Amino acid sequence: MSGMRPTGRLHLGHYFGVLTNWVRFQSEYESYFCIVDWHALTTKAQDTSGIKNNIYEIALDWLAAGIDPEVSTIYVQSGIPEIAELHLLLSMITQQNWVEREPTLKDMVRMLANDEEEARDKATYGLLGYPVLMSADILTFKGELVPVGKDQESHLEFARNLARKFNSTFGVDYFPEPRPEFTSTPLLKGTDGQKMGKSANNDIKLADTDADTTKQVLKMITDRTRIARTDPGHTDLCEVPWPMYKIFGADILDQVKTECESAQIGCVDCKKRLAGKINDSLRPIREKREQLAKDPEKVKQILEYGNKKARETAKQTLRDVREIMGLINWNND
C-alpha cells in the first residue's frame, strides 16, 4: 500500500524514487495505490483550487508510468469514507504525546510559517493528526509492505506502533505491522544540485515536452571547477548531468567520461546529448499519457472502478474493527 498527495504533476524524482518500485511490486503483491487528497488538506485547506485537477494529473502520470488498474487497485482517499472512520477510531487509542513528538510535524510547521502567529495558524488539529490518518490509510487495507521515501520513515514507525497498540488494547492479532520498503535508486538531484522539487523549479516532469526537458537540462550544474571549454572536466565533480547519465545513458558512459575528461566535448553539448537520452527514454510514457489525456472520462472511470474495489476491502476491515472494539455494525451500507 502506498499513496501520493495530489500536489501537481510528477517529476523524475517521483518516477525513479517511487513509481518504478510500484510497477515492480504490482506484479509481486496485491497492491493498493491511493491518491491521498485529504492529506493535501492538512497543509492547504485554505486553498483547494488545484486538488481536483491534480488528482486527474497524478492518475495520468501513474497510468502512463505503468501502474495497471486491472492489476493494482488505484483509488482516491476521499472516495473511501471507511478510512476517515478508522482514523477517528484509531485516534481514540493514540496518545497525545505520540503525535506531538513527530519530527516531521515540527519541520512542516517551520516550513509553512513565517512567524510564530502563522505557525499557530498552520499547526491545525488535522496536521497534528496526519500520522494517524496515514496509519488509517495503511491499516484499512491491512498493508504489510509500504514503498515510501526515507522522509516517511517516522510515519511508518508510527503506523507500526499504532497497529501494535490496537492489537494489544483489544487482545487481538488483527493488524499486521507495516514495514517500509525504501527505494534503491539514489536521490535524484534537481537542476540546481538541490533536492528535485516542483516548487524549486529545478525538476523535469514526466509530462514535460522534449523542448521543456532540454531547457531544464541546460540549466544543470556541472563541474564547477571547469571554467573554460578547453579545461578538462571531471565526471566525479559533475553534480547533476553525470549522475543522470548513469540512469539514462548507461550505454555511453565510457564515451562521455573520455570526452569530458579530455575536453573533447563542452558541457553545453554534453547536456544537449543528455537531454536527448532523457527524452528518448521518457517518450513511451509521454505518448501513453497524451493518449490517456484525450479521454478524461476513461480516467474517471478507472478511478471509480478502483474506489469500488478498495471500498469492498475497506468495508470488511471496518466491520471487523467495529466488532473487535465492541461497537455496533449498523446494517445500513
Ligand code: SF4
Ligand atoms: S562534459 Fe558532461 S560530464 Fe563532463 S562536466 Fe560537463 S556536463 Fe558533466
